[in-house]
Amino acid sequence: MKIAVASGKGGTGKTTFSVALVLANRDRARIVDCDVEEPNAHLFLGGPEPVVETVRASIPVVDGDLCTACGACVDFCQYNALALAGSGGLLVFPELCHDCGGCIRICPNNALTEGPVSRGTIETKIIGGDLELVTGRLEVGSPSAPTVIRAAIARAPLLERETTILDAPPGTACSFAACMLAADHCLLVTDPTPFGLHDLALAIEAIREMSKPFSVVINRSLGPDDLASVFCRDQGYAVAMRIAESREIAQACSQGKTLLDAIPGIGQDLRDLLDAILETRATEVSG
Amino acid sequence: MKIAFPVAGSDLSAVLDARFGRAQRFLIVDSDNDTFELLENGSNVDASQGAGIQSAQLVIASGAKALVSSHCGPKAFKVFQVAGIPVLQAPVASIAQLLAKFKAGELEAMTGPDNAGHMG
Numbered sequence: 183m184k185i186a187v188a189s190g191k192g193g194t195g196k197t198t199f200s201v202a203l204v205l206a207n208r209d210r211a212r213i214v215d216c217d218v219e220e221p222n223a224h225l226f227l228g229g230p231e232p233v234v235e236t237v238r239a240s241i242p243v244v245d246g247d248l249c250t251a252c253g254a255c256v257d258f259c260q261y262n263a264l265a266l267a268g269s270g271g272l273l274v275f276p277e278l279c280h281d282c283g284g285c286i287r288i289c290p291n292n293a294l295t296e297g298p299v300s301r302g303t304i305e306t307k308i309i310g311g312d313l314e315l316v317t318g319r320l321e322v323g324s325p326s327a328p329t330v331i332r333a334a335i336a337r338a339p340l341l342e343r344e345t346t347i348l349d350a351p352p353g354t355a356c357s358f359a360a361c362m363l364a365a366d367h368c369l370l371v372t373d374p375t376p377f378g379l380h381d382l383a384l385a386i387e388a389i390r391e392m393s394k395p396f397s398v399v400i401n402r403s404l405g406p407d408d409l410a411s412v413f414c415r416d417q418g419y420a421v422a423m424r425i426a427e428s429r430e431i432a433q434a435c436s437q438g439k440t441l442l443d444a445i446p447g448i449g450q451d452l453r454d455l456l457d458a459i460l461e462t463r464a465t466e467v468s469g
Numbered sequence: 470m471k472i473a474f475p476v477a478g479s480d481l482s483a484v485l486d487a488r489f490g491r492a493q494r495f496l497i498v499d500s501d502n503d504t505f506e507l508l509e510n511g512s513n514v515d516a517s518q519g520a521g522i523q524s525a526q527l528v529i530a531s532g533a534k535a536l537v538s539s540h541c542g543p544k545a546f547k548v549f550q551v552a553g554i555p556v557l558q559a560p561v562a563s564i565a566q567l568l569a570k571f572k573a574g575e576l577e578a579m580t581g582p583d584n585a586g587h588m589g
């Protein structure tokens with residue numbers, strides 16, 4: 183069971199929430215930080231030095247003897263990662279290549295082969311002996327965020343846990359989609375501001391296109407009649423949890439404390455939340 | 470010798486377009502007899518990435534042996550470098566003026582790209 187924790191934009195407390203969710207369920211959940219451009223779950227979780235692995239992808243390598251400069255690959259590449267430089271032959275721009283492999287397949291002269299290039303890293307560690315954190319980290323300037331995200335999610339778990347929490351990248355572009363496609367359920371963290379709602383609506387639209395079940399977590403909630411609650415009620419979206427607006431919570435979090443430290447009793451709520459998701463999932467599968 | 474100029478206009482009175490990769494079109498001028506042809510930069514004007522690379526290929530395929538431009542990004546510069554085509558740096562001015570400068574040998578080849586790279 184994979185549960186993605188996402189928010190249309192930054193600043194809603196998404197990572198704070200996913201960290202709390204995994205801490206409260208550490209006996210049955212692990213976490214994968216899929217925000218590969220700016221992973222930050224490790225800042226909250228601490229722990230030992232991680233084991234680091236390189237994520238490799240295949241980009242085209244040209245055999246100058248076979249290439250006739252026909253241009254078929256250049257026309258094919260929708261990312262403009264290939265160029266014919268006159269007498270200089272074919273040039274590959276690894277920083278623009280999205281590793282689709284298409285040019286290699288269509289070259290009529292078999293002049294292109296796959297060559298490995300590094301796209302980022304996966305860092306794995308076990309915190310306190312029982313909490314596994316996997317962090318995907320994109321190499322600066324690499325266009326292949328989805329490649330690194332998929333690799334981080336696919337990394338073989340070190341600890342046996344029934345649930346994996348995916349801390350999703352912000353936005354609704356291809357990185358977001360790569361994370362969501364792997365998820366069985368999505369928790370959307372929002373705050374009850376007009377901006378929060380706008381981004382929530384965009385995220386929901388993207389998730390519905392992928393037909394993924396989702397529910398909403400309202401952070402800094404002003405109560406059952408705040409903007410986000412009313413929106414969810416009107417649209418018929420399930421609200422999985424509300425975390426009340428409070429200066430103490432904000433303060434505690436700004437000092438690097440987790441929600442578990444800041445809010446007494448939230449640990450049980452977060453266990454109930456996971457129970458509820460696992461149960462709905464079970465009925466969905468059997469029904 | 471054919472020389473390429475990124476332009477917004479369509480003849481020798483046109484002014485150099487400072488945005489090489491996203492210029493509307495290129496004026497390919499034959500410096501031996503001052504005739505010219507126009508080359509539309511087509512879809513590269515709106516390309517999401519690699520506009521400079523595409524434009525550079527267009528210029529090279531036109532048979533031009535030099536590009537006159539006020540700026541050149543790193544990727545396009547690399548394509549020109551590999552193709553052995555100098556990028557001559559020039560201020561924004563009319564093509565007729567720049568052509569005169571070129572003939573007088575007053576335009577110097579850039580030794581490297583002058584725009585920071587960007588993914589857009």
Ligand code: SF4
Binds near residue numbers: 244253254272290
């Ligand atoms: S398709 Fe093959 S032969 Fe044609 S330009 Fe590309 S690498 Fe060269």
Ligand code: SF4
Binds near residue numbers: 279285
């Ligand atoms: S692998 Fe795909 S993205 Fe990369 S150069 Fe080839 S066609 Fe372009």
